[in-house]
Amino acid sequence: MKTKRSRVTLQDVAKHAGVSRSTASLIVRGSSTIAVNTRRKVLASIRELGYVYDRVAANMRSQSSSTVGVIITDIANPFFSEFLVGVHRTLEETGYIEFLGTTFDLDTKQDRILSTMLEHRVGGIILCPVSNSSAETIERLKKLDVPIVHAVRELPKLQCDYVGIDYTAGAQISVNHLIQKGHRRISFIGGSSGSSAWKERMQGYENGLKKSGIEIDESIIIESPVTREGGMVAVHHILSQQNPPTAIFCYNDLVALGVMQGLRDAKVTPGEDIAVVGFDNVQESSLYTPSLTTVNVFARLIGSQAANLIHQRMLDQDRDIQRIILQPELVTRRSSENYIREKIL
Amino acid sequence: MKTKRSRVTLQDVAKHAGVSRSTASLIVRGSSTIAVNTRRKVLASIRELGYVYDRVAANMRSQSSSTVGVIITDIANPFFSEFLVGVHRTLEETGYIEFLGTTFDLDTKQDRILSTMLEHRVGGIILCPVSNSSAETIERLKKLDVPIVHAVRELPKLQCDYVGIDYTAGAQISVNHLIQKGHRRISFIGGSSGSSAWKERMQGYENGLKKSGIEIDESIIIESPVTREGGMVAVHHILSQQNPPTAIFCYNDLVALGVMQGLRDAKVTPGEDIAVVGFDNVQESSLYTPSLTTVNVFARLIGSQAANLIHQRMLDQDRDIQRIILQPELVTRRSSENYIREKIL
DNA sequence: CTGAAAGCGCTTACAG
């Protein structure tokens, strides 16, 4: 029978070890000013009584917090899995524990998760904002007195620590690569134009095309949900046009994988008939057939940098605001290997 | 300038609204015994002062908890992503918030995460145990006075709520399917024999073979890490044998995807030269080429059932122990479509 | 190292 025994407290430990509560408190906090023998006695009592330190009570009294909230938009996206691994690896060294929240890219969910986390006294928040954050949300984030760092996507008008990638550069090297392969009609598929991550890619896409004197054709720029399904649906639109592109630059790998599947469904072979480039370099991109040319964004590194930033910010609210922009790298694979000069008149 | 203002308390709200702290407390907890006008006044003050309810303090006083710890073994496995979505969707309705811990299938990490969660006063834990839990860990879990439900994998000798799939049945229908396709030499690749999830699959694998009078050949049963890489490495071993199998039953989809890649690397075409079957039915399995025959285990449903169980258990520690075993379903795709009678003498 | 007191922000229990 499991009897509902009440919690063993530090008081109990102190009594059992024959020391004062203050001394016991010092010991559980790892103070070095305590005589070795006393420490041993207390540690023995802790073990004997099965004492579990109540970090919540401790945090409350000392007005501190050992929790960090991590808010992402999509847990099914392997980019975020990697991101979370990076966050986790870095945070565990510091003794923090993480609350996880998933917004599914919805402003309302993000709002609720923020509230819940604040009510639980998180010491800091790592936020990957939803694409279309409302004005109210932005106002709210501004006023927050909890340390916050933004990751992956940036919110306009918000002075705040940030870690992200140079999406513009990433998009541009992708587009340049496609142009070098002979493509001049290059589609941009996926994502939501409300997010900074989209706008920056769009900028890079434009830069790349303009430098080669290619005009932007908005009819082959298609937004979509950031999922495989999103990519599949979008590519069907593209294929049904009178003058389909010869290459597709995708918002990310998830979309690209969907695009390639959509091409196959339409009996178009990705990598041969149409070149495809992704973004993120998720594990799967190298294992898919054809393997996917993509932009490595170092998701895990972004996560660990975000964790570092929030940790620093929690230690010192007044330090200078940091912006870390990682430089992406193109990873060339089979989905874009063919030159297609012959298709151009 | 962000000034470090101290937290607005319920006391402040009460004073501002001209009511007592008790009344304010009743209102934030949604009591219905309060006059409408009083409530309105207080809610207005809350908004005006920017009061944030301190659920941690409330939980502490009332000896309750609104947090649930979720411990998984691998966040990069899409099975667990789906599982987490299920947990999350169900838990958010109840107002709980989740701590996430990832063990990377290591006993020591699991131990540390458990400690950290207990110190943070989680109200309950959903645990997907590591494969090779030590005796100490099992002893510890037994003594835990926090409600716990196990999911996905079961620990021996532990009376505890559990949600899982009938892995034995899943393995058996897979093997039967392969036998019907004409295979008699079927390999089993991946996983760790220390886990219940492996043992049960092994049981199903054996059952399937025995019923068709096929002898077990241990040389084509290969354990591996539960990753793509694990599958890739293992399949190389298999191929280098004098008498390689004609079909491979994989521990899960992640392993199967690695196996298929390993086959390709060796110029063997999965689905044509060798049949491959996975387990889990992760999204990717339908999008890969060839699409992967697999066993649908309803990961999201497992997650939401686990969330239900922990919720029930937190409400009533003394209710009967529940074991929910979901029945898996075979999803037939191209990786196993070919009959291969001709290859058998 | 001890000991007594106060306090973190709530809820509880109760008399009015």
Added chain:
DNA sequence: CTGAAAGCGCTTACAG
């Protein structure tokens, strides 16, 4: 509905 008191399990600050 109010008001005063006690307590959840700690830490803080201080006199000894």
